[in-house]
Amino acid sequence: MADIFKDIPVSLEEILKAEKVIYQHLIPTQLCYYQNLSDLTGCQIYIKHENHQPGGSFKIRGGVNIMHHLSRENISGVITFSTGNHGISIATSAKLYGIPATIVVPKNNNPEKNDLIKNTGATLIEAGNNFEEAAKAGVEIQEKRNLHYIHAANEPHLINGVGTEFLEVLRDLPNIDAVILPIGGGSELAAAVTVFKMIKPQVEIYAVQAAASQAACQSWKAGKIIKAPNATFAGGFATGEAFELPFSIYRDKVDDFILLSEDELREGIRLSLQFTHNLAEAAGASTIQAALKLKNRLKGKNVVLQMSGANETLEIIRTALG
Numbered sequence: 001m002a003d004i005f006k007d008i009p010v011s012l013e014e015i016l017k018a019e020k021v022i023y024q025h026l027i028p029t030q031l032c033y034y035q036n037l038s039d040l041t042g043c044q045i046y047i048k049h050e051n052h053q054p055g056g057s058f059k060i061r062g063g064v065n066i067m068h069h070l071s072r073e074n075i076s077g078v079i080t081f082s083t084g085n086h087g088i089s090i091a092t093s094a095k096l097y098g099i100p101a102t103i104v105v106p107k108n109n110n111p112e113k114n115d116l117i118k119n120t121g122a123t124l125i126e127a128g129n130n131f132e133e134a135a136k137a138g139v140e141i142q143e144k145r146n147l148h149y150i151h152a153a154n155e156p157h158l159i160n161g162v163g164t165e166f167l168e169v170l171r172d173l174p175n176i177d178a179v180i181l182p183i184g185g186g187s188e189l190a191a192a193v194t195v196f197k198m199i200k201p202q203v204e205i206y207a208v209q210a211a212a213s214q215a216a217c218q219s220w221k222a223g224k225i226i227k228a229p230n231a232t233f234a235g236g237f238a239t240g241e242a243f244e245l246p247f248s249i250y251r252d253k254v255d256d257f258i259l260l261s262e263d264e265l266r267e268g269i270r271l272s273l274q275f276t277h278n279l280a281e282a283a284g285a286s287t288i289q290a291a292l293k294l295k296n297r298l299k300g301k302n303v304v305l306q307m308s309g310a311n312e313t314l315e316i317i318r319t320a321l322g
Helices: 012-022 033-039 060-070 085-096 110-120 129-143 158-163 164-172 187-199 215-222 244-250 263-278 282-293 314-321
Strands: 032-034 044-051 078-082 099-103 123-126 148-150 180-181 204-212 256-260 302-307
Touching: 012 060, 012 158, 012 164, 012 187, 032 164, 032 263, 033 044, 033 263, 033 282, 044 164, 060 158, 060 180, 078 085, 078 129, 085 099, 085 110, 099 110, 099 129, 099 180, 110 123, 129 148, 158 164, 158 187, 158 244, 164 187, 180 187, 180 282, 187 204, 187 244, 204 282, 204 314, 215 244, 215 256, 256 263, 256 282, 263 282, 263 314, 282 302
Parallel strands: 044 302, 078 099, 078 148, 099 123, 180 204, 180 302, 204 256
Antiparallel strands: 032 044
């Protein structure tokens, strides 16, 4: 049953349908203007606070949308793999619809994210040493237990659900000039491309990734999916390969990629606390650092930074502040 939604398109029409689904459970997140960051970067900075979502990240939008559709199918439960936020989203959304969920995470995964998954009542399984090994284990478990397998990014209902955040951005800031987004699996970047290129194609779209895990960036440069080392501490970036469906959508529609070092990612956490008084995980805070790197290109423009998630370990937060 893994491909029951294979014929569902990622489209503006489907994203508009997804709004009716997710607003049964979620409310629009704030888009806040920050004068201090605007002074620092030389452009008008707005932050989309997806870190305020239930579960602490934007991914809940996709989780609610896909679980709504799965609730109409004859399934015994769902299984997925994750380094945290996707798993939290699926576990939380499955609980809303009364669907049993199993989440496979790598060993030594973020313990705070693991607790959020377990708190929903979902089954948490630790397997493999990284994202890719956890994914392989998830497939093997799915086959044994006859569960519906939800990929972390190659799911049209996930991407369509995430796309609702960019409809909110356009309603709140119709004169937006540019958006900066972190990319792990790529569902959010694909959703942004789908919305902006259909409604306001002149919006510049920038992607941020960890230099230690830059598979998506290298794939974008090569024009095809390639694998790359996956060594970042930042769970939101920790993928070693671009994913087929989102890559096929954003491949030719991103203005540029910005790569950040591990030290720059830690500094982003500190900047988030200093300038916005928000706790953001490394991927969620990365867009502030990216805006600083792009300040010459963004001068005078209305720029939206997506703060994708808030789920960071105390250890990493202490290091970032220390």
